[in-house]
Amino acid sequence: MPRPDIAHPPLPQPTSLVPPIYARLLRMLLQHADVDGDRVLAAAGLDWATLVTDDKRLGRDTIVRLAEGAMAATRRPWLGLDLGGGAPVSAHGALGYAVVTSRDLREAVTTLARYGTTRNDAMAWTCVDTATGMTMQATERADLGARVRTFVIDTVLSAILRMLETAVGQIPADLRIELPLATPAWREQYQRFGVADIRFDRPAFAFHFVQRDLALPCIGADAKAHAGACRECEEALAEVAGASLAQRVAGLLASVANVSGSGAYPRMADVAARCGISPRTLIRRLHEDGATFQQLLDAARKQRALWMLLHTAEPVEEIAARLGYADTSNFSRTVRRWFGATPRELRETGGGPAPAS
Structure with missing residues (x-):
């Protein structure tokens, strides 16, 4: 039996990744660091006069040249943390407004996951409920090279943290963040955000929230x-x-x-x-x-069922209930039809082929 697909369906490589507002903010950041921001823009094929009037999204090659030039000019490999953390919520357009007007942290997180690609098409996000709360995990969609990949992940990380802190008035106390990056020599730069549990060398970029934090009300809640x-x-x-x-x-x-x-x-x-x-x-x-x-509903249930079976320790009965199955036996039969294995077999093999009988 072939290994079932536990990742997102294949996504096309996006050609236009982010709105120009982020390049504008980067130029301002460079100017404040006494770096000639216009020279960095020029090296990336941009100019300030066009950048402030044109809303065309920036492509991969432009972003790579811009990020590499900015990090080299400032000698800050952690520059992405500065950029995302310094961006006001308004820089994220309707997404930022939707996040801060959410009912609670749970709604804010699912809103981020749903609409994150409107501000950065290099990543797609999925939210999945777990036994202890919720995980929001990224699927990377663009090959940016190692250094620029770190810059983009750092920018997204710090921007999300600032949005969530603005929404609920604090960084969630038990938030755990996993980064698919080697532990950097400048790890202390991450401590500025007040997240006690940041783990490097992980397989994917993910935020893990506990149930009590997800219930935190948003300060600006407005349905x-x-x-x-x-x-x-x-x-x-x-x-x-x-x-x-x-x-x-x-x-x-x-x-x-x-x-x-x-x-x-x-x-x-x-x-x-x-x-x-x-x-x-x-x-x-x-x-x-x-x-x-x-x-489409069945396809969503299939993807989510497999993720929960392989990535959580929740009982099969509870997973079935979460997916809308009142009868656990019916759920197990459905899983066998989808993947050629029972829920127990999938867990025992880690999603690989079931052992021959």
Whole structure:
């Protein structure tokens, strides 16, 4: 039996990664460090006059040249931490506004995961409930080279921490962060963010939240404002991804499942509302894309079931309930149909082939 796919479905290499606001902020950061920011921009093929008037997103090659030039000019390999940590929430556009107007930390985190690619298409995020809380994990989508990869991960890390701290008024006490980076000689630079548990040399970039922290209320909670910002994010998401409606719905199901912690996936009517269309229009347009809502829901459950079986110690009964299966036996049969192995066999083999009988 072939090993089941436990990662995200293959994603195309994005060509346009981030809005120009981040290059503008980097230039300001360089100027404050007594570095000629315009010279660094020029080396990356940019100029300030165009940068402040053009909203075209920056591509991979531009970002690589810009980051390498900035780190060389400042001699700060940790420059990404300075850039992300110094960016105001408003720099992140509708995403930042949607995060800080969320109801609580749980909603803020799932909002970040859902719409993160609208601000940085080099990473896609997934949220998964665990036995102790929730994990938000990144899938890297662009090959940036080792040094610039570190710069981008550091920028994203510090920007997320600043947004979350702004949202709930503090860094979650029991937050654990895992970084797919070698432990740097300048590790102490990470201590500025007040996160006690940051681990290096991990397989993926991930944030781990405990249940009590997820319940922290957001200071600026505003349901109406949050809904409006999310609608704007949905439009940006579709534009960035060039995605069909089926792809948008698949992403929505993958990211917002269990936002309430109840184990329920959103109903078709709820998904239609998030997409700004009626359920009837959703059905028709999914049909045009060669899909149905039930097919997309089953695919989301399949991906999430495998992740939870391989990455958590939760009992099979609880995983089944979280995925909406009232009957554990039915869930086990479904898992065997999906992967050719029972839940227990998948856990014993780590997702590899089941032992021959």
